[in-house]
Amino acid sequence: MDDNIRQALQNDTLVDITTTGRKSGKQHTVEVGQRQIDGQVYLSNNPGTRDWAANLLTNPEFTYHLKQSVQQALKAQATPIRDETVRRDIFTTLLTKEDRMEQLEARMERSHLFKVEFLDI
Numbered sequence: 280m281d282d283n284i285r286q287a288l289q290n291d292t293l294v295d296i297t298t299t300g301r302k303s304g305k306q307h308t309v310e311v312g313q314r315q316i317d318g319q320v321y322l323s324n325n326p327g328t329r330d331w332a333a334n335l336l337t338n339p340e341f342t343y344h345l346k347q348s349v350q351q352a353l354k355a356q357a358t359p360i361r362d363e364t365v366r367r368d369i370f371t372t373l374l375t376k377e378d379r380m381e382q383l384e385a386r387m388e389r390s391h392l393f394k395v396e397f398l399d400i
Contacts, residue, residue, distance in 0.1 A: 280400045287349040288313070288320060295344035296322070296355075300330075301337035308344070316372050319394065322357060323373065326382070326389035335359075335393060343395065353400060357393035366392055 297308040309331050314321045320343075324332055335341060335357040343355040360366050367383075369392060374380050386392075 283349045284345065284351055284353075284400060285318075287345045287347065287351070288315060289318070291345060291347040291349075293347060295346055296331060297342040297344065298331050298334035299338040299341070301334050307331065307334065314373050316369065320397075321360075321369060321373065322391070322393040322395055323370075323386070324390050326385040329391070332391035332393075335391075340398070343397070354398040356396050356398055358396065360392045360394055363387070 291313055293310055294313045295308050295310050297306050299305070300307055307330065311322060311324075311331070314323060322332075322335070336359060339357045341355055341357060343353045345351045345353065360369065367387060370383055370386050370390075371380070374383055374386065
């Protein structure tokens with residue numbers, strides 16, 4: 280992996296993702312917060328429904344757009360994390376880093392969590 284991309288994945292805070300609509304089949308791009316733990320990138324949402332998350336459940340391949348320190352589109356695949364113990368561990372780590380631990384139970388109940396794997400780097 281290119282060092283500039285590695286640094287962007289570690290340090291940038293916002294990215295765009297382009298998903299394929301689960302009903303329309305059309306491409307949809309949305310800005311999301313970038314989250315990672317020890318180099319592993321995750322996607323999650325605030326509690327509630329999100330079209331991008333529903334799209335990833337149907338069509339897990341998407342494009343991850345770095346846009347802050349580096350401008351680069353990366354092919355990626357999202358894998359939902361459903362195991363409660365694993366979800367709790369990841370949410371605890373992420374929310375501790377973001378000083379948002381008060382959201383833990385709401386995130387556990389009403390947020391999606393995906394592991395992101397990059398396909399072309």
